[in-house]
Every structure is written in C-alpha cells, then in structure tokens.
Amino acid sequence: MAALNKEKHIKYWQRCYNTYLPTPYTSSDSTRLMWACFITSAYDLLSIPFSSTDRTKIRSWVLSLQHPDGGFCGSPTHSLPGQESHKGTANLAATFFALITLAIASDGEEEAKAAFAGVKRGKLLRWLKKLQRDDGSFGQNLWEGKPVGGRDTRHSYLASCIRWMLRGHHKEDDEPWEDDVDVKAMIAHLRRGQTYDGGLAEFSEHESHAGYAYCAVGALLFLDRPSSASSPRPEPSSLTAMDQGIPDKPGMLRFLAGRQLNYLAGEEDDEEEEEENFIQDAVGSLTLEGGCRHVGFNGRWNKKADTCYVWWAAATLAMLGSPYPVSVEGSRRYLLEITQHPIGGFGKFAGTPPDIYHSYLGLAVLAVFGDADLKDFDVGLCCSKETTGKIEKAREGLLKATEGEDQIAWASDGFWAS
Amino acid sequence: MAPKSKASSKAAPIPESKAEPPPETVGERSTQRFYKTNTLQKRCEEVGLAALTPAEKKTYSHAQLIIPVSQDRVPLSIKAEREYWKQVSKENLPIRRLRRNYDWGQDRQGRQLDTYKLADFGERSLKQARLAALDILHRRFLAKRDKARKEGSELPAEEVEEEKKTRAAMAVLRKELYGKITGPLAQDPAWDDVVPIPQAEPEDALARIAYPDDYAEAVSYLRAVMATEELSERCLRLTQLVINMNPAHYTVWLYRFKIVKALELPILDEIEWLNRVALQNLKNYQIWHHRQLLLDYYLPSISSDTVAVKKLAKSETEFISRILEEDTKNYHVWSYRQYLVGKLELWTPAELGAAQNMIEDDVRNNSAWSHRFFVVFSNPKETTPGSLPTATDPKVPVATIDRELAYAKEKIALAPQNQSSWNYLRGVLVKSGRDFATLAEFTEQFVSGLGEESEDVKSSHALDLLAEIYKAKGDKEKAKLCLERLAAKWDPVREGYWKYQIAELEK
Numbered sequence: 001m002a003a004l005n006k007e008k009h010i011k012y013w014q015r016c017y018n019t020y021l022p023t024p025y026t027s028s029d030s031t032r033l034m035w036a037c038f039i040t041s042a043y044d045l046l047s048i049p050f051s052s053t054d055r056t057k058i059r060s061w062v063l064s065l066q067h068p069d070g071g072f073c074g075s076p077t078h079s080l081p082g083q084e085s086h087k088g089t090a091n092l093a094a095t096f097f098a099l100i101t102l103a104i105a106s107d108g109e110e111e112a113k114a115a116f117a118g119v120k121r122g123k124l125l126r127w128l129k130k131l132q133r134d135d136g137s138f139g140q141n142l143w144e145g146k147p148v149g150g151r152d153t154r155h156s157y158l159a160s161c162i163r164w165m166l167r168g169h170h171k172e173d174d175e176p177w178e179d180d181v182d183v184k185a186m187i188a189h190l191r192r193g194q195t196y197d198g199g200l201a202e203f204s205e206h207e208s209h210a211g212y213a214y215c216a217v218g219a220l221l222f223l224d225r226p227s228s229a230s231s232p233r234p235e236p237s238s239l240t241a242m243d244q245g246i247p248d249k250p251g252m253l254r255f256l257a258g259r260q261l262n263y264l265a266g267e268e269d270d271e272e273e274e275e276e277n278f279i280q281d282a283v284g285s286l287t288l289e290g291g292c293r294h295v296g297f298n299g300r301w302n303k304k305a306d307t308c309y310v311w312w313a314a315a316t317l318a319m320l321g322s323p324y325p326v327s328v329e330g331s332r333r334y335l336l337e338i339t340q341h342p343i344g345g346f347g348k349f350a351g352t353p354p355d356i357y358h359s360y361l362g363l364a365v366l367a368v369f370g371d372a373d374l375k376d377f378d379v380g381l382c383c384s385k386e387t388t389g390k391i392e393k394a395r396e397g398l399l400k401a402t403e404g405e406d407q408i409a410w411a412s413d414g415f416w417a418s
Numbered sequence: 419m420a421p422k423s424k425a426s427s428k429a430a431p432i433p434e435s436k437a438e439p440p441p442e443t444v445g446e447r448s449t450q451r452f453y454k455t456n457t458l459q460k461r462c463e464e465v466g467l468a469a470l471t472p473a474e475k476k477t478y479s480h481a482q483l484i485i486p487v488s489q490d491r492v493p494l495s496i497k498a499e500r501e502y503w504k505q506v507s508k509e510n511l512p513i514r515r516l517r518r519n520y521d522w523g524q525d526r527q528g529r530q531l532d533t534y535k536l537a538d539f540g541e542r543s544l545k546q547a548r549l550a551a552l553d554i555l556h557r558r559f560l561a562k563r564d565k566a567r568k569e570g571s572e573l574p575a576e577e578v579e580e581e582k583k584t585r586a587a588m589a590v591l592r593k594e595l596y597g598k599i600t601g602p603l604a605q606d607p608a609w610d611d612v613v614p615i616p617q618a619e620p621e622d623a624l625a626r627i628a629y630p631d632d633y634a635e636a637v638s639y640l641r642a643v644m645a646t647e648e649l650s651e652r653c654l655r656l657t658q659l660v661i662n663m664n665p666a667h668y669t670v671w672l673y674r675f676k677i678v679k680a681l682e683l684p685i686l687d688e689i690e691w692l693n694r695v696a697l698q699n700l701k702n703y704q705i706w707h708h709r710q711l712l713l714d715y716y717l718p719s720i721s722s723d724t725v726a727v728k729k730l731a732k733s734e735t736e737f738i739s740r741i742l743e744e745d746t747k748n749y750h751v752w753s754y755r756q757y758l759v760g761k762l763e764l765w766t767p768a769e770l771g772a773a774q775n776m777i778e779d780d781v782r783n784n785s786a787w788s789h790r791f792f793v794v795f796s797n798p799k800e801t802t803p804g805s806l807p808t809a810t811d812p813k814v815p816v817a818t819i820d821r822e823l824a825y826a827k828e829k830i831a832l833a834p835q836n837q838s839s840w841n842y843l844r845g846v847l848v849k850s851g852r853d854f855a856t857l858a859e860f861t862e863q864f865v866s867g868l869g870e871e872s873e874d875v876k877s878s879h880a881l882d883l884l885a886e887i888y889k890a891k892g893d894k895e896k897a898k899l900c901l902e903r904l905a906a907k908w909d910p911v912r913e914g915y916w917k918y919q920i921a922e923l924e925k
C-alpha cells in the first residue's frame with residue numbers, strides 16, 4: 001500500500017515557503033494570507049519546526065496586513081501604508097487565516113498566550129458585526145460601510161470561526177464585552193440553504209455543493225463549540241445550532257455518502273471530456289476484481305473525482321459526529337496512489353501538477369483519517385489540534401490583556417470611531 | 419633613488435611584446451594596456467625578479483617608483499628628483515600607469531562587463547549615450563508642459579504622442595542596459611500626475627508571488643487612484659488592466675462599478691465588455707457578482723419599459739446559453755441564471771425548456787436538473803413563498819407534480835444508474851407530500867429476485883429507494899435486505915452508509 005511520501009511533501013512545502021510562488025498565482029494574489037496559512041500549517045502538520053527568526057517574521061508579516069479599523073487584508077496589494085492605511089480593505093477569509101497563522105507561529109505556552117497580541121480585538125469584532133446583513137448572511141468585506149459580496153456559507157463559516165477564536169463565549173456582564181452578531185439570523189440563513197437532494201448551497205435554489213455543505217456545518221459547529229476543550233459543555237437537552245440549522249439531517253447524510261465514487265484508475269487519461277467520467281454506469285461492476293480499490297470524492301452529483309472533495313465531504317461528516325464511516329482505505333489509496341505527486345504535494349486530478357490548495361487539503365484529510373506521519377487534526381478549523389490549543393490560549397491571553405485597558409481603549413475608540 | 423651612473427644611459431630597452439593578438443574583450447584590452455603601461459611587469463612575472471638583467475632591474479624599479487614619486491611619497495631632494503625624472507624620460511617609461519584588475523562592473527544579468535566583446539561594449543556605450551539624449555528630450559517635454567499648464571493650456575496631441583515614443587524608447591534602453599522595468603503606465607504621460615503607491619514588501623514576506631512585470635505597476639497606480647477616489651475613464655481602463663491579470667481582486671470590481679455609476683456609462687456596454695471577460699475566465703466568481711450588481715442597478719431604470727426588459731432577458735439568456743455551451747456545469751453561471759429568473763420573473767415554458775434541452779443533451783447534468791427543480795418549485799405562482807425544498811408544499815398543482823414525476827421516471831428509464839434523476843424523483847415526491855410507497859411499483863422494475871440466486875439490480879439507487887419504501891410500509895426485513903445487498907454487492911463504496919441505515923432501521 002502506498003504511503004505518504006513525507007520527505008517529498010516536506011520538500012514541496014519548503015519550496016513554497018522559501019521561494020516565489022509561480023506567476024499563475026497572480027490571479028489569487030488577493031488571498032495570499034490563505035496561501036501563507038496553508039504553507040505554515042503544512043509545516044505544522046509535518047512537524048517541520050520554525051526557528052524563532054521565522055516565527056517573528058511570520059508574525060510581523062501577518063500583523064502588517066491588519067487594517068486599522070479591524071480585520072486583515074488579503075495581501076499587501078490590499079493594504080495601504082501609513083497615513084492611507086485605513087483605505088485598504090480587510091476581508092473575512094484573510095482575517096480567519098491571519099488568526100490561525102499567528103497561532104501557528106507561536107511556540108510553547110508563553111508565546112501561544114501572546115500569539116494574538118497586536119490583534120485589535122474590539123475593532124475586529126465590531127467590524128465582523130457590521131459584515132452581517134439583516135437576513136443573517138455575511139458579506140466578505142465592507143464597501144462604503146456596507147457588507148458586499150455573495151451570501152454563501154463560506155462567509156458564515158469564516159464569521160463563526162472568527163467569532164469563536166476571538167470572542168469566546170462571554171456573557172453580557174463579563175469583561176471585555178463586545179456586541180455579538182445575530183446568531184439566530186445566522187442559523188436561519190444557513191437553514192434556508194439546504195437543497196432538495198439533501199445537500200447545501202448558497203441558497204436552496206442553487207445546486208448542492210460539498211464545499212458549501214462543509215461551510216454551513218462548520219458555521220453551526222462553531223456556534224455550538226465550547227470556548228475551549230476544558231470549558232463546560234452546553235446542556236444536552238438544549239437544541240443545538242446544528243439541530244436547528246439543518247432541516248433534513250438524513251438528507252444531508254445521504255448527500256455526503258453520495259460524494260464517494262469508485263474511481264477507475266486508467267480511465268482518466270484517455271477520457272476526452274473532462275467531466276464525463278466516473279459515472280456509475282454499470283451497477284454491480286464494482287464487486288469485480290479490484291473493485292473499490294480507489295475511492296474518489298466529487299463535490300456535486302455526477303461530477304468527476306477531485307482531491308479536495310475527499311476533504312470537504314469527509315470533514316463535513318466528521319463534524320457531524322461521523323455517524324457512519326467513509327471508505328478510508330479506498331480514499332487513502334486514491335490520494336496516495338492517484339493524486340499524490342512524485343515531486344510532493346497533491347494535484348487536483350490524476351497527473352495534474354501539485355498546487356497549494358489541493359496539497360494542503362490532501363494532507364488535511366489524511367490527517368483526519370489519522371495518518372501516523374501527521375499531527376492530530378481539528379476538522380473544524382482545518383489546522384492541527386495543537387494549533388487550536390494555541391488559539392484557545394491566545395484568546396485567553398488577549399482577553400486578559402484587554403481587561404485592564406478596557407476603559408481607556410473604549411474612550412479613544414469611541415471618539416475616533418464616531 | 420637610483421644612483422646617477424653611466425650605465426643608466428644603457429637602460430634595458432622595453433622588450434617588444436611577442437606579437438600579441440589584438441584584444442577581443444574589454445578585459446583582454448585592459449590587461450594588454452596594463453602591461454603596456456607597466457614596463458617589464460610581464461617579464462618579471464614570467465621569469466621572476468631575480469632573473470632580470472641588472473639593466474632590466476633598474477628600469478623595472480624606476481617604473482615602480484613613478485607613482486610614489488609623483489605623489490611625493492618618496493622623500494627626495496630636489497636635485498635627486500630632477501635626476502630621477504630625467505632617467506624616466508630617457509628610458510621612455512610611460513608616465514601613466516594603469517592599475518590592474520579594473521572593475522568594469524556587471525550588467526543586469528550579472529555578467530561581468532569585462533567579458534564583453536569590444537564591439538558589444540561599444541554598442542552598450544552607444545545605448546547609454548542614446549538614453550542620455552532621450553532623457554534630455556523627456557525633460558524638455560516636462561518643462562514645456564509645465565509652462566503650458568501654468569498658462570492654462572495643454573500641449574498638442576502630437577507632442578504627447580512624440581513623448582510617448584520617447585519614453586517607450588527609453589524604457590527599452592533602460593531594460594536592456596540595467597534591467598529596469600518601466601511599465602506602460604509610467605510611459606504614458608496621461609498618468610504623470612498620479613504618484614503610484616507601490617507595494618512595500620520585505621524580502622522575507624510570506625507567499626510571495628512572481629508577479630508579471632506589469633502587475634505590480636498597475637496595482638500601485640490602482641492603489642493610488644482608489645485612495646484619492648478618482649472616478650474617470652482612465653481609471654476604468656486601469657481596472658480592466660488589473661482585472662485581466664487578477665480577476666479575483668475583491669475591490670477592483672466594486673471600484674469599477676462605482677466608476678460606471680459616476681460616469682453614467684451605458685450599462686449595456688459594460689455588460690458587453692463583461693461578456694468578453696467572462697468567456698476568458700470561465701471559473702471566476704467576481705464577474706458574475708459584478709453582473710448582478712449591474713442588473714440590480716440597471717433594471718429599475720427600465721422597469722416601466724416592457725420591451726427593454728424583454729430585450730434584456732433575451733440577451734442575458736442568450737449569453738448564458740453561449741457560456742454554458744463552453745462549460746455545461748459552470749456553477750457561477752447556473753447560480754446567475756437562478757438569480758436572473760427570479761429577478762426578471764422568467765418562470766416561463768421557455769426557461770423550463772432551456773433546462774430540459776440541457777438534460778436531453780446530457781441526462782447526467784445535475785446542474786440542469788437543479789435548475790429545473792428551481793424553475794418548477796420556486797415559481798411564486800404555483801408555490802408557497804419560503805417553502806423549503808426539503809418540505810412538502812400543498813400549493814403546487816397536482817398536474818405539475820404529475821408532470822415532473824413522469825419526466826423523472828422517463829429519464830430514469832433511459833439511464834437507471836443516474837443519480838440526478840433519482841434525486842429529482844425523490845425531491846418531487848417530498849414536495850407532493852405523497853407516500854414513498856406510491857413509487858413502489860415503478861422502483862421495483864429495476865430490481866428482481868432480491869436475495870435469490872437470480873438477483874438482478876439495474877440501479878443501486880432503486881434499491882436505496884426501495885429500502886425507504888419498505889421501511890415506510892413497515893416491512894423492516896425487506897428494507898434490511900435491500901440495504902444488506904447494497905453493502906455487499908451493489909454499492910460497496912458506501913458500505914459504511916448502508917450499515918448505518920441498517921442500524922437506524924433497528925432503532
């Protein structure tokens with residue numbers, strides 16, 4: 001059985017970390033923080049240590065992208081220097097990835113507690129609240145003071161995670177209090193996204209999509225998730241956000257089960273039509289010799305297998321408490337024998353060159369499957385459990401630091417904000 | 419100081435260098451010149467100082483002293499110094515001595531200039547001279563324009579064109595000589611008044627991208643004009659430049675929309691432009707979001723003109739069809755189509771027909787099936803507003819339900835193992851509120867001899883549905899058999915799921 005070629009993966013990520021990303025990444029210049037997060041998180045998963053110089057460098061780069069009014073900008077292209085800095089634009093995805101990267105760049109208890117030092121928590125949470133629309137959805141950034149962008153579940157997910165990472169579960173009389181987003185409206189919006197086949201989309205009128213399903217389920221998960229592993233669980237009798245947010249849970253489980261497909265190696269190469277592949281035409285043929293050797297996943301019904309959907313579907317199922325297992329062995333073989341690239345990393349399909357996105361999500365899902373070469377994985381935040389632990393400490397540290405200064409912070413914040 | 423002696427008049431003659439070939443490179447020429455101006459140096463290096471004749475030694479040491487003496491670094495009496503110079507002139511020693519290993523520097527590729535062939539080096543010097551000359555022209559233009567502007571006028575277009583040519587030529591020379599990139603914006607006098615805000619990134623920034631040459635420049639100008647909130651034609655062109663290189667830039671589209679509104683540009687022209695961009699960037703999401711913003715903005719202005727609305731609906735659906743021809747399952751395009759149907763109230767037979775045609779072309783096109791479901795079950799005339807797709811809707815007419823059930827069944831018969839049509843069938847049934855058992859007869863035709871020797875299954879989805887039908891009927895054993903056969907034989911990929919269903923059955 002093929003194994004994770006750890007050495008090659010390490011080489012791949014070191015290349016990403018140390019040298020320029022190739023020119024085609026220009027079209028994703030606006031999400032450089034995501035690339036930075038995936039690269040550093042892959043280091044973390046593969047246990048490649050960062051020197052203290054590296055950690056300082058990562059921290060200062062991430063913090064350089066912070067917007068003075070809260071949130072983080074997607075890349076240096078979107079953040080402006082000095083006097084003009086408030087004219088840059090922060091966005092949700094960048095903010096999510098910035099926080100995780102800051103946690104990754106801390107080593108040990110003390111550094112973890114200070115990982116969020118410098119993050120403008122109050123401003124960020126108020127910015128987050130402004131991003132929410134009346135219908136409960138979130139925009140990706142503010143434009144002329146209003147939330148803009150789609151209403152899809154990605155934004156709900158990011159907002160829910162950011163809220164969890166920075167806000168913690170505070171009661172109104174706790175310090176330091178920040179007005180919360182409208183959780184009820186948030187759940188209601190997600191609830192409207194389930195489609196007739198049990199899947200999920202931006203709106204239920206659209207086609208279901210495993211990526212949007214992950215985001216919706218993740219958003220609900222973090223509304224329910226206790227502040228830290230040690231904090232008290234909610235009353236088991238109370239209705240969770242997860243219960244309320246998915247109208248048809250059996251349908252969702254069916255949809256997720258349906259993402260698995262028997263991948264027939266060898267067919268992909270000679271197939272001319274990109275999308276016309278891997279349809280279960282011949283029912284029962286799967287039990288023939290070699291059947292189910294490779295199990296791929298797609299994102300929508302009747303679509304081709306793709307590395308990242310192993311992650312999106314299997315991770316969603318894991319967040320739902322893994323009511324049933326996926327075929328782990330077959331999926332591992334698909335990833336390790338079909339899309340793992342000889343130079344390290346994973347491609348989208350068989351034979352495609354590796355890219356950061358698929359290489360990271362490939363590692364992520366192998367970690368979810370419990371690969372011995374990788375750290376234990378937090379399926380909700382898409383980083384190692386170790387990093388989640390640091391995030392909890394970082395939040396704690398930030399809250400402590402804010403408590404004393406609160407009065408002063410409020411006075412100046414209030415004045416300049418109005 | 420060499421003593422005055424008779425012998426000195428018989429100083430060693432400077433040996434003729436053995437007919438050396440003429441130098442080919444700058445470095446070779448320097449070396450030859452070095453030896454020519456450093457008498458006996460070469461010979462001394464070849465045979466060693468000790469092997470020189472006494473006369474040679476004397477000449478050699480005289481030569482060595484030229485510079486120290488001329489710089490007063492050797493204390494000599496006036497007389498002695500006069501004597502020394504006399505000797506030098508007598509021996510015909512070159513007064514100017516070249517230093518060794520002169521550093522010519524390197525070019526932009528890191529090549530040492532002394533490895534240049536002489537002709538190439540001459541060429542390079544010529545380019546430097548040309549660049550200097552062009553720079554004078556360029557400065558003259560700036561001064562002239564300043565003067566004109568002070569007087570409230572602009573320079574004639576020809577002169578601006580001439581200046582563009584000057585700058586283009588300078589840019590070529592700068593790149594060739596020094597590897598410096600002058601982007602197209604810096605070459606355009608129309609942008610002279612904008613001070614770009616370049617991206618100041620440390621060398622060790624994360625996730626650095628090898629940006630194409632023009633990208634960094636375009637972005638630095640974009641940042642500048644967005645900061646000053648300039649809304650102009652030239653900025654519109656600038657947004658296009660950036661969009662071409664990075665269509666996922668999340669504020670350039672919003673900025674572009676703002677310009678379109680401020681300049682009151684014809685929305686239909688903008689849509690026309692967008693069509694071209696969309697065809698070049700099939701997978702981009704922002705393009706379709708921008709299109710939505712344009713439509714939301716444009717529609718109120720023509721809402722009273724039914725002809726104009728109809729025309730818009732026609733051109734939009736035509737473009738969608740065209741792009742779906744290229745990419746039949748494009749998620750963004752289908753999502754936009756759903757937006758459009760809602761916005762323009764296209765709950766029409768034509769729209770239903772469009773989805774149907776795509777299903778006819780490819781019965782497994784799940785996007786087309788989803789669209790059909792939307793057109794039928796979100797039509798406000800036949801459905802309850804806000805009814806979830808996973809819920810029964812009593813308002814849907816029976817005829818519609820029957821038509822949709824028949825359609826799904828017809829397509830299932832065509833391809834029994836097609837997931838999309840089975841999902842559709844289930845979806846319609848849920849909407850209708852009818853019992854799953856009503857599908858028993860239809861579904862059973864795809865399965866025969868279950869659990870027996872002669873077992874034959876034409877569709878695993880039929881078996882899945884039968885399990886639910888039997889469960890609803892209260893026949894747990896039969897339901898279980900279906901699930902067991904799915905796990906064991908007909909759909910083992912989902913073994914875990916089928917076993918979970920069996921466990922659920924027992925509850």
Ligand SMILES: [Zn+2]
Nearest residue numbers: 306308309348
């Ligand atoms: Zn993918």
